[in-house]
Amino acid sequence: MMNFLLSLKNSLKRLLRGRSSLVIGLYGPPNAGKTTLANKICKDWIGEEMGTVSPIAHETREVKVKEKVCIKTETGKELMFNLIDTPGIATRIDYEDFMKAGLPEAKAKKRAKEATKGVIEAIKWLDDVDTVVVVIDATQDPYSQVNVTIIGNLAARNIPVLIIGNKVDLKRASLKRVKAAFPQYAVVGISAKYGTNMNDFYEALAKVTE
Amino acid sequence: MVTLHFVPHHEIASLTSVGRIRKLLSIAKENKIVLLEGRLAKEEEAELIKATMEEINKDFKGIELAVIKPSAGQLRGFERIKTEVVSFFLGDNAGLTIIGPASVVKSIRRDPHKIELLTREAAKK
Numbered sequence: 001m002m003n004f005l006l007s008l009k010n011s012l013k014r015l016l017r018g019r020s021s022l023v024i025g026l027y028g029p030p031n032a033g034k035t036t037l038a039n040k041i042c043k044d045w046i047g048e049e050m051g052t053v054s055p056i057a058h059e060t061r062e063v064k065v066k067e068k069v070c071i072k073t074e075t076g077k078e079l080m081f082n083l084i085d086t087p088g089i090a091t092r093i094d095y096e097d098f099m100k101a102g103l104p105e106a107k108a109k110k111r112a113k114e115a116t117k118g119v120i121e122a123i124k125w126l127d128d129v130d131t132v133v134v135v136i137d138a139t140q141d142p143y144s145q146v147n148v149t150i151i152g153n154l155a156a157r158n159i160p161v162l163i164i165g166n167k168v169d170l171k172r173a174s175l176k177r178v179k180a181a182f183p184q185y186a187v188v189g190i191s192a193k194y195g196t197n198m199n200d201f202y203e204a205l206a207k208v209t210e
Numbered sequence: 211m212v213t214l215h216f217v218p219h220h221e222i223a224s225l226t227s228v229g230r231i232r233k234l235l236s237i238a239k240e241n242k243i244v245l246l247e248g249r250l251a252k253e254e255e256a257e258l259i260k261a262t263m264e265e266i267n268k269d270f271k272g273i274e275l276a277v278i279k280p281s282a283g284q285l286r287g288f289e290r291i292k293t294e295v296v297s298f299f300l301g302d303n304a305g306l307t308i309i310g311p312a313s314v315v316k317s318i319r320r321d322p323h324k325i326e327l328l329t330r331e332a333a334k335k
Contacts, residue, residue: 091259092272092312116263123260143320145275149255156252 021068022081022209025129027122029146030057030088030115032137033166037192038066038085044198045071050085056101058115060087063125074199077206086125087118089146126153131160131209138165138173138189142181151182162208165189169196212314212329215242219303222246227254231261234309238273239265243310243327248303249277258309271312276320276327279305 026034039049050066053059064085072078093115098108126132132154136142142165154161162185165178169191179187188204190197215237222230231254237244250258255275262273308318310327319326 089259090272091262091275093263093266094271094312112266116266119263120260123256126256141319145277145318145320146259148277149252149259149275152252153256 022079022131023084023129024081024131024133024205024209025084025086025125026133026135027086027126027150028088028135029137029140029144030090031055032088032135032140033192034088034135035060035085037133037135037164037166037190038064038083040192040195040198041069041071041083042066044195045069050083056098056103056111058088058090058093058098058111058118060085061111061114061118062087063118063121071202071205073202073206075203077203079202079206079209081131081209084125084129086122087115089119089122089150090115091146093119126157126159129159131162131205133162133164133205135164135166135192136178138167138175138178139170142178147181151185160208161185162204163187164192164201166192169194213242215244217244217246219247223303227251227257230254231258234258235261235265235273238309238311239270241311241314243308243314246307246309249279249305249307269313273312274308274310274315274318276308276318276325277305278308278320278325 026038028034035051035053038051039053042048042050046066046069051060051064066083066085068080069083070078070080093112095105095108095112098111099105103111134147134151136147151161151163163178163182165173165175165187167173168175168189173189175187175189178189186204186208188197188201190201217234217237222233225233230250234244234246235258258275266272308325308327310318314329316328316330319328
């Protein structure tokens with residue numbers, strides 16, 4: 001009953017905004033693999049990538065939109081949506097960190113400035129998404145306050161959430177730790193880079209948007 | 211030297227959301243670690259991050275944020291209802307919110323049972 005009401009509310013919200021497409025946002029901290037996942041989804045279903053990835057944090061500094069992504073799961077569920085790839089949400093941005101990663105000072109300062117704007121833009125977009133995929137680096141501490149804040153904020157807005165523990169191909173990854181941190185949410189472990197477990201991800205995505 | 215600035219819940223209870231965020235951020239910008247009794251609303255926490263990003267400059271690099279809150283799952287029956295009613299009318303004053311300026315606090319590690327605050331001075335040693 002609760003799920004039905006939630007789904008009805010989200011449909012009405014879309015209708016009031018004058019659009020029928022479902023909007024799915026990829027959120028999470030910097031370098032969790034949001035753009036890698038966005039690229040994998042787009043390559044799987046559209047045949048083209050969405051953005052560039054980099055080992056230096058805050059590579060994505062603007063919200064990117066890919067319209068009319070249509071997926072079909074192995075169990076026959078179809079889902080059409082607009083995919084939003086957002087800049088990583090952070091509470092601190094220091095250009096000196098980018099310099100330590102090898103960028104020259106001018107570029108590091110520019111990147112820091114753009115990154116702050118990107119975080120603001122990502123938070124503003126929370127008003128326009130219907131479902132959120134929170135991408136967490138499964139090798140990192142899942143209790144980071146950024147994760148807790150994003151997920152808490154989504155819960156307060158009654159936005160359905162799917163949590164992805166990414167980078168499960170790495171030895172340090174612990175999906176168990178991610179699941180323990182967010183026991184009330186569906187959690188799927190994937191490696192967006194190598195396409196591991198993507199079918200489970202698509203099934204879970206179809207389920208959470210029902 | 212690290213300065214801790216305690217903010218009792220009643221000091222922010224009557225302020226607007228913007229007022230609360232401005233007050234907490236202005237303390238953090240003085241390089242003090244804010245210990246707020248209770249927590250901000252979830253929407254206010256996101257707004258705090260947004261406001262922090264707007265304030266970042268060469269001197270202010272942002273914040274580290276952590277919230278310690280007794281889990282709702284630990285409360286049962288009447289205690290849980292009482293807590294929710296009090297929170298609804300008076301704001302959420304259970305738990306503790308830590309807001310540390312990034313120039314002072316290197317990282318805050320948190321799990322359900324403990325919280326570790328690593329300052330930049332400690333990290334240098």
